[in-house]
Amino acid sequence: xxxxxxxINKAFDNRVRLGIMSILAVNxxxxxxxxKDLLEVTDGNLASHLKALEKENYIMxxxxxxxRKPQTTYRITEKGRKAFRLHIEALEKLIRGSK
Amino acid sequence: xxxxxxxxxxxxxKELMNRSAKFLSLSGxxxxxxxxxxxxxxxxxxxxxxxxxxxxxSKETIIYFLIFLALIILILSVGTALWFSYRKAQQRxxxxxxxxxxxxxxxxxxxxxxxxxWSLILIMRGQYSFxxxxxxxxxGLSLTTASRYTYGMVYYLGLAEILIGLxxxxxxxxxxxxWALGFGIFHVLYxxxxxxxxxxx
Numbered sequence: 001x002x003x004x005x006x007x008i009n010k011a012f013d014n015r016v017r018l019g020i021m022s023i024l025a026v027n028x029x030x031x032x033x034x035x036k037d038l039l040e041v042t043d044g045n046l047a048s049h050l051k052a053l054e055k056e057n058y059i060m061x062x063x064x065x066x067x068r069k070p071q072t073t074y075r076i077t078e079k080g081r082k083a084f085r086l087h088i089e090a091l092e093k094l095i096r097g098s099k
Numbered sequence: 100x101x102x103x104x105x106x107x108x109x110x111x112x113k114e115l116m117n118r119s120a121k122f123l124s125l126s127g128x129x130x131x132x133x134x135x136x137x138x139x140x141x142x143x144x145x146x147x148x149x150x151x152x153x154x155x156x157s158k159e160t161i162i163y164f165l166i167f168l169a170l171i172i173l174i175l176s177v178g179t180a181l182w183f184s185y186r187k188a189q190q191r192x193x194x195x196x197x198x199x200x201x202x203x204x205x206x207x208x209x210x211x212x213x214x215x216x217w218s219l220i221l222i223m224r225g226q227y228s229f230x231x232x233x234x235x236x237x238x239g240l241s242l243t244t245a246s247r248y249t250y251g252m253v254y255y256l257g258l259a260e261i262l263i264g265l266x267x268x269x270x271x272x273x274x275x276x277x278w279a280l281g282f283g284i285f286h287v288l289y290x291x292x293x294x295x296x297x298x299x300x
Contacts, residue, residue, distance in 0.1 A: 015111065018108060018111060018112060019111065019115050022111070022112040022113075022115040022116050022119070023115055023116070023119040025116065026116045026119060026120040027119055027120055027198070030119070030198075034119075034197070034198065037194055037197075038115065038118065038119050039115075088109070088112065091105045091108055091109055092109065094101075094102065094105050095102060095105050095106055095109065
């Protein structure tokens with residue numbers, strides 16, 4: 001049991017952070033606006049969660065310009081992908097184990 | 100107690116993965132209507148072929164009539180699909196023209212445009228008996244490629260269309276019936292299945 005709980009990642013213990021990781025796991029990249037639309041959260045809320053994941057090196061940020069508009073794009077890192085996979089596996093084990 | 104939350108988390112992960120990577124506004128009703136138009140078209144085509152055999156319709160008249168008919172069915176089907184997708188997107192609060200939709204259209208467009216040009220060349224060269232098999236095969240190919248970005252069931256509809264197209268190529272005498280089967284009956288059946296599985300609440 002301890003082994004499983006070890007993989008339950010505190011960084012993903014939040015609806016928005018879990019959502020960001022889910023989206024980035026299956027999309028090559030996603031812009032800030034697209035994440036905001038899919039998750040239905042405010043700019044400030046989303047930004048703070050993105051920062052937290054970035055700090056853990058789970059996602060990386062790219063800033064670019066589309067015409068004159070700045071655009072921020074996010075991608076999942078290898079480290080993030082691995083941590084997220086372990087997290088999902090741990091969730092599944094916990095659910096199955098208690099049935 | 101805690102378990103409920105884990106289940107909720109898994110459900111949320113799945114839902115977001117699907118919704119972010121796939122075009123889910125596609126409605127089963129689009130399929131039902133497209134199939135319905137195609138079957139109506141077959142009835143009209145039957146009538147026209149009767150005219151061609153019994154009255155003084157020329158070969159050119161009948162061929163251009165049938166091509167025109169097919170174009171009308173295509174426009175009606177696409178129009179209906181767009182309308183139902185728009186409605187479903189609004190009901191579920193999805194964005195209709197998002198990255199997933201763009202990916203899907205871009206993927207489908209290559210075999211679809213190739214098929215369109217291919218058919219045009221067949222018409223120019225007077226190879227009319229190859230038209231139905233080509234339309235079915237290229238349409239099937241575009242469905243299998245597009246299925247990556249939408250409901251997985253689209254893939255199997257694509258395979259079925261390719262199979263019917265190949266059969267039509269072997270027995271072109273029944274072209275009208277292959278067309279009715281591929282574009283008509285398959286669309287209706289698939290649309291009903293999809294509606295029951297994904298659209299009904």
